[in-house]
Amino acid sequence: MTNWRPDPLQLRRPAYLSLAEQIASAITDGKLSDGTRLPPHRKLADDLKLSVQTVSRAYDELIRRGLISGEIGRGSFVQTRPREPEPPYLPERLGEVIDLSILKPVCEQIHLEKMRQAFGWLSENLPSSSALSFRPNMVFPRHRKVAVEWLARCGLDVSPLNISVTNGATSGMTVALMSVAPPGSTIATEAISHHTLVPLSTYLGLHLEGLAIDEEGMIPAALDEACRKGPVRAVFLQPSVINPMAALMSEARRRQLADVAARHDIAIIENDILGPMVEDRAPPIAAFAPERTLYVTSFTKITVPGLRIGYLAAPDRYVAAVANRHLVSNWMATPAMAEIATRWVSDGTALELVNWQRQALKSRHAIAAEALAGLSYRAHPQSLHVWLPLPGGHVEDSFVSQARLRGVAIAPGSSFRTADQGWTPAVRISLGSTTESELRTGLGIVASLAQGDPEALLLAI
Known part of the structure; x- marks a missing residue:
């Protein structure tokens, strides 16, 4: 660290936040340059007559703001250059970790065997359109008809004309966001939401507003208040267990959120990638607000991770936008994966x-x-x-x-x-x-x- 030191006389309650603000200001003012090593937790705590926990909380706050980075065994360093967000999971399994x-999902030999059998079947039955066509409408009409069956198991009655086949849920989420919200728009979501949603919104130029939650998920009054305070274009929800807190939203809550969305005429993006695996769940929010809900589901978390295929069901007013955004961001889903998913839905394997x-x-x-x-x-x-x-x-x-x-x-x-x-x-x-x-x-x-x-x-x- 340079000669600059936090001033203990300037600390206010809560001390951790006051300390974080002092260090943040020093970084902004150029008193602490990129790469500067900050004092160890205990040394700074001793110097400022604070607890180690207070200093650690201050450092955690600065890490959250992207102003410093912590490296195990080396210490904490000022970080003024923009850094891509790190995923919450290990990018690969290392050693004995x-x-x-x-x-x-839980995976055993049965999953590998099912995929091997599927590829064996595919080698003998791959349609020419899936191998040779660049046109989605030449490849996917049959798959959309079968998707209707799967979405019915999810609790939805959807026309095949309203279904897009996607390369999994992330593709579906991206296309849905692009379809309902131009850059600069505000998207509401739960205070604890999908980890991909935060950087994705940034990349798309969207403002993400986290709203209050309880044991069921988003509180309808919080959504209503957010819509009253400013223009909200859409709300992103995960009502069925896949959310970080593993919450299952009741039918009453789903209806209430659908009513709020209708009152303010905003779109709903519903992420339901576990689909029919969740027993005793209420119908999807899309069933209560079909005119405004873009519903995303997929197979990777409930069948085999390698089956990267999913469905995005959109209401009539968004169908053209979804088709266009899907073309520019993905062109189309991988036909071979779509063939396997369609076969598995049809023959009961899924x-x-x-x-x-x-x-x-x-x-x-x-x-x-x-x-x-x-x-x-x-x-x-x-x-x-x-x-x-x-x-x-x-x-x-x-x-x-x-x-x-x-x-x-x-x-x-x-x-x-x-x-x-x-x-x-x-x-x-x-x-x-x-x-x-x-x-x-x-x-x-x-x-x-x-x-x-x-x-x-x-x-x-």
Whole structure:
């Protein structure tokens, strides 16, 4: 660090935020240049007569703002140059790390065999249009008709003319956002939402506004207030378990949100990638607001990760926009994958794998219940993950770092945060990304850290 030091006399409550503001101002004013190494947590705490936890919270706030970066074993450094957001999961599994960071369905030999059989069938039955045509309307009419069957299982009655076949949910989300909101628009979403939505909105020039949530998801009054305060073009919702908190929204809440959207004439983008795997769920929001909802679902999280195909169902007024945005961003979905998805929907394989996944998750949730006993966490019998709010005193960044040092990768909750108000540090833990044995070991390590002394974790950094 340079000769500049925070002034302890200028600290105000809350001290961590006041300290973060001092350092942020020094960076903005050029007193701290890019790459400058900040003092270790304990040294700065001693210098300023603060607790280590307060300094760590200040550093966490600066990391969240993108002003500094923390490197395990090296320290914290000023970062003034723009940096691409890092995914909450490991980009690849390294060494002996138990990877509970990436959201995956449970996969065993049956999934590999199903895909091998599908490619064997495809080698003998690939239509010429799927191999030789550049025109989506020459390739996908048959697939859209079969998609109607799958969307009916999801709770929707949709015409094939309103369905686009996409390369999975991310493609569907991107096209939906581009179709309803021009650059500069405001998109409302839950305060804890899809991790891809934050950078995607930035890339598309959209303003993302995180709104208050409860145990069911977005609070309708919060959406109504946001729409009254300023122009909101659309709301992005994940009402069925796939959201970070694994919440399942009731039918009453879905109807209320649909009513608010209708009152303010805004579009709804509904991400429902678990589809029929979630038992006893209410119909999709799209069923209550079909005239304004763009509904996204896919197969990767409920059948086989390699089956990167999905459906985007759009109301009449957005069909042309969806087709055009899909053309410029993807041209069309991969025909070979569409052939497999269509066959699996038609012959029952897709539903078979969905039922298999549902049963496999029962075992995973039983392991989680045993390993995390005594801790308050959120889950659903068909969720692919658990959401663990960190007990009092734990700092999220330190917790994730210590888990990683002990051989377990987990996703920091801040990667899913879209609003600052009411934030509680948390981690998301995938249940399907590894073997049951590794899951039990990994959860045991996470539980021991959560039940341990937060100060000890901070001292270890």
